Amino acid sequence: MSSATATIEEFVNKEYQYGFVTDVETDMIPPGLNEDVVRLISAKKKEPAFLLEWRLKAYRHWLTLTEPTWQQAHYPPIDYQAAIYYAAPKPKKTLGSLDEVDPEILKTFDKLGISLNEQKRLSGVAMDAVVDSVSVATTFSTELAKHGVIFCSFSEAVHKHPDLIEKYLGSVVPYTDNFFAALNSAVFSDGSFCYIPKGVRCPMELSTYFRINSANTGQFERTLIVAEEGAYVSYLEGCTAPMRDENQLHAAVVEIVALGRKSEVKYSTVQNWYPGDKNGKGGIYNFVTKRGKCLGESSKISWTQVETGSAITWKYPSVLLLGDNSIGEFYSVALTNNLQQADTGTKMVHVGKNTRSTIISKGISAGRGQNSYRGLVKIAKQATGARNFSQCDSLLVGDRCGAHTFPYIEVKNTSSQVEHEASTSKIGEDQIFYCNQRGISTQDAVSMIVNGFCKEVFRELPMEFAVEAQKLLGVSLEGSVG
Amino acid sequence: MKQPLLEIKDLRAGVEDKAILKGINLTILPGEVHAVMGPNGSGKSTLASILAGREGYEITSGTVQFLGQDLLAMAPEERARAGVFLAFQYPVEIPGVNSTYFLKAALNEVRKHRGLPELDAIDFLQLVKEKMRLLELKEDLLKRPVNEGFSGGEKKRNEIFQMAVLEPALAILDETDSGLDIDALKIVAEGVNKLKRPDTGQLVITHYQRLLDYIIPDYVHVLHNGRIVRTGGKELALELEEKGYDWLIHPAAAAGV
Ligand SMILES: Nc1ncnc2c1ncn2[C@@H]1O[C@H](COP(=O)(O)OP(=O)(O)OP(=O)(O)O)[C@@H](O)[C@H]1O
Ligand SMILES: [Mg+2]
Numbered sequence: 001m002s003s004a005t006a007t008i009e010e011f012v013n014k015e016y017q018y019g020f021v022t023d024v025e026t027d028m029i030p031p032g033l034n035e036d037v038v039r040l041i042s043a044k045k046k047e048p049a050f051l052l053e054w055r056l057k058a059y060r061h062w063l064t065l066t067e068p069t070w071q072q073a074h075y076p077p078i079d080y081q082a083a084i085y086y087a088a089p090k091p092k093k094t095l096g097s098l099d100e101v102d103p104e105i106l107k108t109f110d111k112l113g114i115s116l117n118e119q120k121r122l123s124g125v126a127m128d129a130v131v132d133s134v135s136v137a138t139t140f141s142t143e144l145a146k147h148g149v150i151f152c153s154f155s156e157a158v159h160k161h162p163d164l165i166e167k168y169l170g171s172v173v174p175y176t177d178n179f180f181a182a183l184n185s186a187v188f189s190d191g192s193f194c195y196i197p198k199g200v201r202c203p204m205e206l207s208t209y210f211r212i213n214s215a216n217t218g219q220f221e222r223t224l225i226v227a228e229e230g231a232y233v234s235y236l237e238g239c240t241a242p243m244r245d246e247n248q249l250h251a252a253v254v255e256i257v258a259l260g261r262k263s264e265v266k267y268s269t270v271q272n273w274y275p276g277d278k279n280g281k282g283g284i285y286n287f288v289t290k291r292g293k294c295l296g297e298s299s300k301i302s303w304t305q306v307e308t309g310s311a312i313t314w315k316y317p318s319v320l321l322l323g324d325n326s327i328g329e330f331y332s333v334a335l336t337n338n339l340q341q342a343d344t345g346t347k348m349v350h351v352g353k354n355t356r357s358t359i360i361s362k363g364i365s366a367g368r369g370q371n372s373y374r375g376l377v378k379i380a381k382q383a384t385g386a387r388n389f390s391q392c393d394s395l396l397v398g399d400r401c402g403a404h405t406f407p408y409i410e411v412k413n414t415s416s417q418v419e420h421e422a423s424t425s426k427i428g429e430d431q432i433f434y435c436n437q438r439g440i441s442t443q444d445a446v447s448m449i450v451n452g453f454c455k456e457v458f459r460e461l462p463m464e465f466a467v468e469a470q471k472l473l474g475v476s477l478e479g480s481v482g
Numbered sequence: 483m484k485q486p487l488l489e490i491k492d493l494r495a496g497v498e499d500k501a502i503l504k505g506i507n508l509t510i511l512p513g514e515v516h517a518v519m520g521p522n523g524s525g526k527s528t529l530a531s532i533l534a535g536r537e538g539y540e541i542t543s544g545t546v547q548f549l550g551q552d553l554l555a556m557a558p559e560e561r562a563r564a565g566v567f568l569a570f571q572y573p574v575e576i577p578g579v580n581s582t583y584f585l586k587a588a589l590n591e592v593r594k595h596r597g598l599p600e601l602d603a604i605d606f607l608q609l610v611k612e613k614m615r616l617l618e619l620k621e622d623l624l625k626r627p628v629n630e631g632f633s634g635g636e637k638k639r640n641e642i643f644q645m646a647v648l649e650p651a652l653a654i655l656d657e658t659d660s661g662l663d664i665d666a667l668k669i670v671a672e673g674v675n676k677l678k679r680p681d682t683g684q685l686v687i688t689h690y691q692r693l694l695d696y697i698i699p700d701y702v703h704v705l706h707n708g709r710i711v712r713t714g715g716k717e718l719a720l721e722l723e724e725k726g727y728d729w730l731i732h733p734a735a736a737a738g739v
Contacts, residue, residue, distance in 0.1 A: 429537065430574045434628075436558035437534050437568050438584070438644065439591035448587070452578025452627065 028087040033080055035059060038186050041086050045155050045189070050166050058175035058185030065179045074341065075285065075312055083249060085187045085220070144202070149233075150195040151206050154222055157193035164195060168226055172255035172293045172320070180251040180314075181289040184220045188253070191221035196231035198260060205462055207236040219250045225267070229260025229296060234462060237269045249285045254317075256292035258299035258326070265292065266302045267317070268461055272309040278338050283311025290317035294326035294352075302329040304460040307342060316374065318347035321355035321386075328357040331457040336369025336401070345375040345406075350386035350416070359390040362454050365401035372404040379416045386416040395453045396426040397446070425453075485550055487512050487652055487683040488533075493544035495532055502528045504708035506544070510652070510683040517694055517719060518687045520705035521727050526687045527571055529705070530656045533685075534568040535561050548652065562588075563595035565651030569641035569658050571687075576628040581640075582610070584628050585647055592648050613646040617673050634661035642670050646677055653677070654685045659693040671696030691723040706731055 029040060038059045042052040067078070144151050150161060158165050175185035192208045208223065227233060237254075256265050271286065286309075292301035303317035319328030330346035348357035363371040377388045394403030407420055427449050435445035451458070451470055458466045486509050493506040502525045510516055518526055532539050533546065535558030546553040553561060576584070589609075590600045601609065614621060617639055629637050638658050645653055655674070659667055674697055678684065686697055694702070694716060702718040703710045704727065712718065712730050722730075 425577060428574075431576050433534075433536050433558060434570070434574045434576065435584075437562050437570075438588035438648070439559050439562040439595070440584075440587055441559050444587065448579050448584070449576060452576075452580070455578065 028084055031082055031084045033059075033083070033085055033187065037085055041187055041189060044086065045158070047158055048162055050162075051158060051169075054170065054175070055186050058182050059187075061176055062179070062182035062186055065182055067179050078249060078285070080183075086189055144204075144206075147200050147203060148197040149200060149202055150193065152193055154188075154191040154193050154224070157224075161193070161195070164226065165193070165224070168224055168255070168257055169222075170255075172257060172291050173253050173289050177289060180287040181253055184222065184251050184253045184289070188220045188222045191252070192223045194223075194225045194233065194235065196225075196227045196233045196263075198228040199230045200228075201231070202233040205234045205236055207238070219252070221252050223252070223254040224257075225255070225265055226257045226259060227263035227265050227299075230262050231260065232264045232266075234266040235268070236462065237267070238272070250288065252288045252290075254288070254290040256301055258292060258294045258296055258301050258323075260296040260299070261323075262298045263296050264300040264302075267292070267304070269303075269305040269307075270461075271305065271307045271313070283340075284309065285311060286313045286315065288313075288315045290315065291320065291347075292318070292328070293320045294323050294328065294355075296326070297323040297352075298325040298327075299323050300327040300329070302327075302331070302460070303346065304329075304331040304457065305333070305344075306454075306457070306461070307332070307334040307344060311340060313340075313342040313344055315344045316346055318349070319357065320349045320351070321357065321383075322351050323355075324352040325354045325356075326352055327355070329460075330357075330359045330361070331460045332360070333362045333364070333454045333457045334371055334373075335364040335366070336371045337366040339368055341370045343372040343374055345373045347376040347378070348388060350377075350379045350383040350388070352386075353383060354385040354387075355383055356386070357388045359388070359392070360456050361390075361392045362457055363392070363394045363403050364397065364450060364453065365394065365403050366397035368400045370402045370404070372406065374406040374408075376408045376410070377418055378410045379413050379418065381412040383413050384415050386413060388416075388418045390419065391421045393422070393453065394424040395450065396424065397450075399426075484511050486510060486547065487514075487549060488553075488685070489545075489547040491545045491547075493529075493532070493541070493546060495528070495539050495541045495544075497539060501542075502539075502708055503532070506705075506708075506710060508703065508710065510685065512683060513678075513680045514701070515678070515684045515686060515697060515699045517697075517699035517702045517716075518685060518705055519689065519702060519719065519722060521731075524705045525708045526705055527656055530568055530571075530654045530685075530687060533561075533654060534558060534566060559591070562650075563592050565592075567645050567648055567650030567653045569638075569645055569653065569655045571656040571660075573629050573632075573637045573641055575630045575632075577630050579628050581624045581626055581628050585610070585624075585644060588644070589647055609647060613643055616646055616676060617643045618669050619643050635663060635666050638662055639666060639670055642673050646673060649677065649682075651681070652683050652685065654687070656687045657689065658686075659688050659690060667693065668696060691719045694719045704730055 029037065035056065038055050039052065042055055150157070152160070170185065173181050175182050194206055196202055225233065225235060254267070256267060258265055290303065294301055301319045305317065307313050313334065317330060321328050328348050330348070332344060334342045334344050336342045345361060346359055348359065350357065357377065359375055361373045361375070363373055365371040371394065373392045375390060375392070377390065379386045390407065392405050392407065394405065396403060403424055405422055409418055409420065411418060427446060431449065432442055432445050435448070436442065440448070458470065488508070488510040490506050490508040493503055494501065495503045506529060508516070518529070520526055528539065532541065533553065535556065541554060548561070548564065548566060551564070553566070556564065586606050589606070593600060610624065619639055623632065623636060623640065629640065632640060638661050641658060658670060662670060671693060674684065686693070686699065688694065699716050699719070702714050702716060704712040704718070704722070706727065
């Protein structure tokens, strides 16, 4: 075997390093989905009536929908009756503080390299950790409270701030939005809630860590972020899951409301769900609805995502630009390897005057991975002076993978400006050899080229996240150069 | 006798069923400059590629010793770190990878191999500045991705600049002169000469005597159809310039028989 291929083969054999299972007692309900299950979930969480009603409406609506098939992804039909819709780590007692979190779960986070204790001490990142859909620990809440920032699990918010939840839940992503959003609305078990009051610049980055632990469970969490006038928050989301032979469903919903004038929310994701093995066995189906609404004048929502995991990713973080002069941004790196499939992109809907959006999408395909960018830029009639810039670049590693671009543009206002650039490049043997000839190993050459390709996106990530993302890409690359 | 820098013995290689090199013998001692000339397609670049370790060639027989080591057994990056440098006939562009970053990574690999500590940013920049002056290279080239959008001449000059930074034991220049204007040719040749040391060697592939006015070779070899058909001193290049290759390839025809 040639040496370049040999090194690449080492990538192939690099195992997913987060694939352990934590041994904690779990409170699980039997598989299957019907109205009683929805009621049971709501009851277990002692939810107010409005929420149960909402869930039931969502469930009934979901029954009328069929699973979408338009995306560039192929997978066997999902049996929604075989999944378990509620699995919570059984608490030893009610959690009052971090010290009371099940030590096994804390160990899990240690293994993930995100020890909560450490987080608490060192990094100043407040974080909420969600295992199997239930929030297990939220650090820093008290300190944040001093600034009036609310950052807690969704369940806690339902009890402590029902008015806010009732007002904003589903206000950006209604349960009627799509098949998976409807399903999530019916059965979501937890997630994070964040509220930044007027004029407050959140003093630290907020972070949620999602982990699927139990077998056969779907994870359906919801995140809701609301920023008042002049408020700013940077929000991070990370995800991992154990290695399992069967596919697991992750159908989350994230809603962001940039409510007031000059409010700003920056949402960064490093998605590293288990991608399945080399032959495409197992892995997470990541079908997520993420959307933000810029209501305030000059408000801004920015999505940055690094997608390296999951067997199938189906995700379009979007921004509705309603306020005049509001700004939407989407920066994305999506990597597919082996048999991974990603269909991701964004929707920027311009309604307000002089609204601006930027889309930078970097798709990397290796192995037999298939990577699709799907984006919609819509400029409404009243959106005078709206501007969009889109750039979609694809990088192919080897010649068995694929990249596809589906840009849709709908312009109803003639004073607007829409620019689209696209490119496809390939890491060729010549480039690798050139690097080798200068003393640089194939592995370093590949990561150098890939990191160079992604730098416009990495630049948008908070420091520690950028480092993690670079490492992840290195580990996840399993293509063959050719 | 000094230990040879490079010792090629009966090297035969090709692709699939096509033989390209058909028994090359060539020894370079420290301090020597060897020129390789020969018609298009005679195997010059193939020889350079095989010495540098490019994949895709089948080596059917022969040995190559580099400072006493079995060169053919080494991975391309090991050869580079050990001091084999190839200035490419067609340098590739590497979009997204900053030239300075690239060169620093390369230099630190070489230094690691030599047991030297990595250079820090300041010392590195100092070194780069000095070598850029040597090649009269425009500073903004280094801020751009490797070779991206470089003109043909800039690419060639950049190759020699990299060589100046890496200070290899054996430099193989594959038609570095083609694509260079007269002034650039002089600058590059002078650069190459300044890099010459008693313990290093150069293998200079070229079509033109012109380059050899500046880089004075100790030996000139003529490669034809995968074999070295003639070896001489620097005057051989002049003779070739005058008469072409035909008299070497078909001596009878040239003699008018
Ligand atoms: N990878 C390859 N596959 C097929 N043929 C090859 C390959 N590499 C070289 N050759 C052939 O081998 C012969 C020698 O090529 P090479 O590039 O070494 O010639 P050269 O002497 O450098 O020529 P030039 O002066 O034009 O640069 C040519 O006929 C070329 O087509
Ligand atoms: Mg050649």
